[in-house]
Amino acid sequence: MSNWVKKLFIERADLFLKLMNQRWTKTEELTNGIIKVLNNCGITSGNLLDLCCGNGRISVHIAKKGFRAVGVDISKTFLEDAKKKASEHGVTNMVAFLEGDVRRLKEVVGRLSQPFDVVVNAWTSIGFYSEKDDRSTFKQARELSREGAILFITETMHSEYLALKFTPTSYTEIDDIMLLENREYDQITSQMSTCWKFYKRCGNDLVFIDKAEILHHIYSLSELSLLLKKAGWDMMTCYGSLSTLQAMNPLTSLNIVAKAC
Numbered sequence: 001m002s003n004w005v006k007k008l009f010i011e012r013a014d015l016f017l018k019l020m021n022q023r024w025t026k027t028e029e030l031t032n033g034i035i036k037v038l039n040n041c042g043i044t045s046g047n048l049l050d051l052c053c054g055n056g057r058i059s060v061h062i063a064k065k066g067f068r069a070v071g072v073d074i075s076k077t078f079l080e081d082a083k084k085k086a087s088e089h090g091v092t093n094m095v096a097f098l099e100g101d102v103r104r105l106k107e108v109v110g111r112l113s114q115p116f117d118v119v120v121n122a123w124t125s126i127g128f129y130s131e132k133d134d135r136s137t138f139k140q141a142r143e144l145s146r147e148g149a150i151l152f153i154t155e156t157m158h159s160e161y162l163a164l165k166f167t168p169t170s171y172t173e174i175d176d177i178m179l180l181e182n183r184e185y186d187q188i189t190s191q192m193s194t195c196w197k198f199y200k201r202c203g204n205d206l207v208f209i210d211k212a213e214i215l216h217h218i219y220s221l222s223e224l225s226l227l228l229k230k231a232g233w234d235m236m237t238c239y240g241s242l243s244t245l246q247a248m249n250p251l252t253s254l255n256i257v258a259k260a261c
């Protein structure tokens with residue numbers, strides 16, 4: 001595991017959890033879109049695999065629509081929160097959250113017997129490791145899925161966007177925490193390095209809490225389509241948003257729908 005993954009998602013999971021919780025509010029719309037696409041493909045129920053599930057927002061919302069979900073994540077803190085949220089939403093019996101590394105996906109979920117009908121990878125949860133690792137993860141997901149299963153890569157940053165709109169600095173406030181992000185993007189390698197600094201607001205002052213130096217690869221649509229093809233998934237279409245099913249353009253996020261071939 002790279003150092004920044006360990007720092008941001010394990011050691012300082014308490015801080016990242018605040019950002020994750022913000023995303024819960026928009027997740028019902030997202031899962032409604034996922035369900036619409038699945039229904040159009042003739043899938044109305046079944047088993048969903050949530051790769052890098054975080055605190056379970058996709059798994060929990062999809063379980064509320066009648067799908068069984070298995071979420072895999074390396075962060076114990078996120079998974080504990082996911083289990084708590086599943087209980088609050090009354091879907092404990094529809095979800096399983098497994099701690100493990102998606103690069104060893106088959107080992108982690110191997111003991112479950114049912115093949116998956118749907119696989120989801122949400123919120124730029126790719127490009128953290130090597131291209132070979134990402135390909136292997138999707139290949140393992142394919143091997144655990146039935147023919148005709150549907151894969152969603154959703155709410156994902158892509159290099160077409162960065163070519164048009166690169167924002168070197170931004171900040172986000174959540175409760176009394178402020179996150180300041182300073183980014184550098186190398187167009188040649190498509191590597192994004194971001195320094196995340198967390199501060200706590202104390203009156204008019206900001207008190208530094210911690211920082212993480214993040215480095216990850218940002219894929220283009222064609223790179224991802226090729227990677228998926230090599231992993232056994234045929235790209236069917238892509239959207240700018242799964243909530244609205246609007247078409248993708250360079251300034252929207254990337255939402256791929258692919259089919260197990």
Ligand SMILES: C[S@@+](CC[C@H](N)C(=O)[O-])C[C@H]1O[C@@H](n2cnc3c(N)ncnc32)[C@H](O)[C@@H]1O
Nearest residue numbers: 009052053054073074075100101102122123125
């Ligand atoms: C940006 S978050 C997205 C979380 C979730 N998909 C969502 O949409 O809310 C990235 C997630 O990837 C997880 N992650 C990173 N590396 C991983 C690995 N090797 N295996 C499993 N999970 C991993 C992190 O713990 C974190 O929960």
